[in-house]
Amino acid sequence: MHPNQNNPYYDYHQYWYNEYQSYPIHQQHHSIDQSDIFYRQHAQATFVLVHGSWVDPFFWHGITRELQKMGHIVHTPQLPGHGTDKDKNVNHEMITKQVVHYITSNKLNNIILIGHSFGGTVIQKVAEQLHDRIKRLVFWNAFVLNDGESLADQFPPQAQKFLLDLAKQSSDNTIKLPFQYFRDVFVNLADLQTARQIYNATTPEPVMPLVEKLDLKTFYQLSTPRSFINLQEDTVVPAGENSGWYPHMASRLGIYRFIQGSGDHMSTAKIYPRRMAQLIVNASRD
Template sequence: MSTYVLVHGAWHSGVEFESVAALLRADGHLVFTPTMKGNRPGDPKTTGLEDAIHSIVDFISENELDDVILVGHSYGGIVITGVADRMASRLRRLVYLSAFVANNGESLSDLVPPHYPDLLTSLGDGSVVLPFRIWREAYINDADLETAHRAYASLNPHPLNSFTDKLMVRTNPAMMTLPKSFINCTEDTALPHSFPLHPRLSEKLGLFRLVQTPGSHELCFSNPSRLAQAIVEAGRD
């Protein structure tokens, strides 16, 4: 069996991955769902990308984890690239789940359409939130309205700095020797299909395994069992 660390995306915490983790654990896998710095209760909303990366590095080190399949969802894709640059020897594979793939010197803000930051609502404390109408139509379009509301209520304000900070790595993803996978959720419209995560960003991984599955950007809420299956397919040797 395998060891998985599931790294959440923006506005999320590790709690939202627990339904998926439970299914993986039921199959005998060891699964962890840490919450990154910046999304924990009481964290300052001025937290930056390096803080988020180091919080996952510290989690893996403190729990003495090795041979880890590191899964990053959405914004978490940039984080796992940073983690891999700092501790590749403890990792077995990187899995990008509907995720951003950045090279050295790129930020998440560099990888989205220019008008996207204007869609977010600033709370004045360094954090931003996603309006429900965008969440409903673009992020969780495969769920019923009740599920969309319940999922939205679990989200938390996200530090804007982590979107604008540049990723600093010695090796770009395509040149990393770690095996890599990309899970493409085919109904994901969090980014326009004319400006997609896959293949526009996934090709920056170089050699990688593609796993495609039906579903939206937020498959962890709308169909955890389908997502668990996709993660296993992406993580296998």
């Protein structure tokens, strides 16, 4: 592990002189037709999209369709304790194990592994085990934890208390967000009808994986190429001197490709799936 993983430029030497030296550069390219540059310039890629808290693979529905239209292969595993899995008694290790199993049992290789929100912590742990199958990691307004931290640690103390108290009030140690908080902070750019639709599709989130401190020493020794996508109106992690998605969280990736657009935490995926697919391709291409 790097002595100072908070430094945005850690591991230059290892980073470039190990993996990158043997990094396969695709030399063959289609001739670019400017009239549809977007759909022609990329070779087929294999995406594994890891959703975040409160949602399930349906979160990726529109984006998946757009990526498939471009000719890509898309996988959207469901995390334990989410969506149709009603057993909320899960921890972070079980979630990681499930994604690792999904990738290996489907014999996926050379994948673009993308995590949204909580999914960032999942792809950090999956990468520790499967880095030889991963071409690039993409964090989309995703948590990038330091070694020994939990997701909850990324929030100011009162926000942590808010989340934990919601869990305590539940019968099964899960968090159901109040609608008005969700509406203003998670889907701030949406109209009310869309906000309600997205909210109504959420399910209570198991609190355990959000508060577990993760051992990420191996992650910080990886030199897998990585990107960060930042939607500028996403305030789920409040922006401040020592918090926020970008640059605070992103900078933990060291050297990374930065891609940015307009959007909030959850409605942009639904309302502008093509725009999001474009950002994902820009973050993922060679």
